[in-house]
Amino acid sequence: MEKGKPVPAPGTAGRQKLFKNEGKDQEEMKKKRNEVTVEIRKNKREETLQKRRNVPNTEDTTVTTDSTTEECEFLDFLPKYEEEARENLSNCSLETIVERAKSTDPKTQLDAVQAARKLLSSDKNPPIDALIQAGILPVLVNCLRSTGNDNPSLQFEAAWALTNIASGTSQQTQAVVAAEAVPLFLQLLNSPHQNVCEQAVWALGNIIGDGPTLRDYVIQLGVVEPLLTFINPDIPISFLRNVTWVVVNLCRNKEPPPPFGTIKEILPALSMLIHHTDINILVDTVWALSYLTDGGNDQIQMVIDSGVVAKLVPLLSHREVKVQTAALRAVGNIVTGTDEQTQTVLDHGALEHFGGLLTHAKEKINKEAVWFISNITAGNQNQVQSVIDHHLVPLIIQHLSRGEFQTQKEAAWAISNLTISGNKSQVAYLVQEGVVPPFCNLLNCKDTQVIQVVLDGLNNMLKMAGAEVEALAAMVEECEGLDKIEALQNHENVDIYKLAYEIIEQFFSDEGQEDTELAPQATEQGFEFSAVPDNQQGFNF
Numbered sequence: 001m002e003k004g005k006p007v008p009a010p011g012t013a014g015r016q017k018l019f020k021n022e023g024k025d026q027e028e029m030k031k032k033r034n035e036v037t038v039e040i041r042k043n044k045r046e047e048t049l050q051k052r053r054n055v056p057n058t059e060d061t062t063v064t065t066d067s068t069t070e071e072c073e074f075l076d077f078l079p080k081y082e083e084e085a086r087e088n089l090s091n092c093s094l095e096t097i098v099e100r101a102k103s104t105d106p107k108t109q110l111d112a113v114q115a116a117r118k119l120l121s122s123d124k125n126p127p128i129d130a131l132i133q134a135g136i137l138p139v140l141v142n143c144l145r146s147t148g149n150d151n152p153s154l155q156f157e158a159a160w161a162l163t164n165i166a167s168g169t170s171q172q173t174q175a176v177v178a179a180e181a182v183p184l185f186l187q188l189l190n191s192p193h194q195n196v197c198e199q200a201v202w203a204l205g206n207i208i209g210d211g212p213t214l215r216d217y218v219i220q221l222g223v224v225e226p227l228l229t230f231i232n233p234d235i236p237i238s239f240l241r242n243v244t245w246v247v248v249n250l251c252r253n254k255e256p257p258p259p260f261g262t263i264k265e266i267l268p269a270l271s272m273l274i275h276h277t278d279i280n281i282l283v284d285t286v287w288a289l290s291y292l293t294d295g296g297n298d299q300i301q302m303v304i305d306s307g308v309v310a311k312l313v314p315l316l317s318h319r320e321v322k323v324q325t326a327a328l329r330a331v332g333n334i335v336t337g338t339d340e341q342t343q344t345v346l347d348h349g350a351l352e353h354f355g356g357l358l359t360h361a362k363e364k365i366n367k368e369a370v371w372f373i374s375n376i377t378a379g380n381q382n383q384v385q386s387v388i389d390h391h392l393v394p395l396i397i398q399h400l401s402r403g404e405f406q407t408q409k410e411a412a413w414a415i416s417n418l419t420i421s422g423n424k425s426q427v428a429y430l431v432q433e434g435v436v437p438p439f440c441n442l443l444n445c446k447d448t449q450v451i452q453v454v455l456d457g458l459n460n461m462l463k464m465a466g467a468e469v470e471a472l473a474a475m476v477e478e479c480e481g482l483d484k485i486e487a488l489q490n491h492e493n494v495d496i497y498k499l500a501y502e503i504i505e506q507f508f509s510d511e512g513q514e515d516t517e518l519a520p521q522a523t524e525q526g527f528e529f530s531a532v533p534d535n536q537q538g539f540n541f
Helices: 012-016 026-033 038-042 094-101 106-120 128-133 136-144 152-166 170-178 182-188 194-208 212-220 224-229 237-251 260-273 279-292 297-305 309-317 321-334 339-347 350-357 363-376 381-389 393-401 405-421 424-432 436-444 448-464 466-478 481-490 494-507
Strands: 521-523 526-528
Touching: 094 106, 094 128, 094 136, 106 128, 106 136, 106 152, 128 136, 128 152, 128 170, 136 152, 136 182, 152 170, 152 182, 152 194, 170 194, 170 212, 182 194, 182 212, 194 212, 194 237, 212 237, 224 237, 224 260, 237 260, 237 279, 260 279, 260 297, 279 297, 279 309, 279 321, 297 321, 297 339, 309 321, 309 339, 309 350, 321 339, 321 350, 321 363, 339 350, 339 363, 339 381, 350 363, 363 381, 363 393, 363 405, 381 405, 381 424, 393 405, 393 424, 393 436, 405 424, 405 436, 405 448, 424 448, 424 466, 436 448, 436 466, 436 481, 448 466, 448 481, 448 494, 466 481, 481 494
Parallel strands: none
Antiparallel strands: 521 526
16 A cells, blocks of 8 residues: 655666656656655554544543544533443443343343443443453344334444444454444434434444445445535534544545545535634545545546645645644645646645745654655656745755655655756756755665665766766765765665666766767867757756
């Protein structure tokens, strides 16, 4: 599932077509842009909402998830039950609780189901497997079947207990599904009792969050339409938060992605929710969009066509870091698409926000901002020029030499991509801004991929330098870059030592072949030097 950043092989044929922008292989560039997110993807779990959530006891009226969801007042409006189960259930075995939950006496049954629910709502080590082995699942599922909604308290307690079982391992979630709970949860979405509806929503969210197989199973049973009807002005904010969380889970996973029909159904709702003032709902909405834009160019285009980009881009400067983080991921995914899709983001003024993002106090924001820019510098020359015009290149160069290594790595990609996509004046601008010393310093790192990315970038700069190649080579030598390149001739990676050897042979060897076009020509008046052809003009330092 992780994306990688392929580095062109050092063979002359494969590498030569990447030296000049006008000759670059568009498919290769597209592939690289779609695969530039290894480190970004590895860390995203720290910012995203948990897939599944346990519902605590009513005694605790807040539900804490992770860093993207703060306190949720889901339980504030719930009916208040007895503080403790009946005394005769307090010390019962699990088997006894299960047996009493089968009772035909409504009060005995409700007390037993509530006792099971309280055990399953424990913060530490709820006895999920033990209760499953004791036979609780068919009993709870049967409680959902209360005909005519004549026992909403029992339905609610049973749904709550099943929700917490489904919040466990994948095997435990599968057990709830195998007990045929999902069709009954879908029926409960039509309950006239709001707490029962919401508990069914929460249970379905846990099941959908298990993975693409159960997600698609619940979708096929028709969850989307009734779920989206809850998105209306009259719904309590706590309920809407849960609905939005389930929508996030519907958008998760890309192997396979959600069905296109489902995405089309969901996008109008997300386009509406992105205007919501509640931070939790806003954060979840933007994460949902980030998942959809991480599913390939077709899904990116669907998001663009929904018109949501105009609202998404301003969130890059939102006062809440959680909103910024989610928005940055979403727009970052969009610019891994085609140049045209990338341009949509730029046309909405995205680069105006990156001065602040590249100097943000949080390093993770810096890293993803640099990653975003690396995808712009992998675009066309107009897009490269936009980065330059917004004065972002000096900030990228700063990230080459400071901060966490993963940010430096993204900066190396941003620079190397510019040497592929940019024209000679744009690459010369890099050199003028002092890119060479910090770029060369990364040749000392232990990351093989970074070393090759830097060598590729230096090789491209030197090939573009034309008449200024000696001046550029001197810069590399002065910052001890040549020493580092020479040392890499002994590197264990065959691609690295071959490329290091090529660079030294072509640009730092006194025995290089004579360029016949620049060699002095014998005439009657003596030797004359030819002018540099227009198509080989070098840098103007």
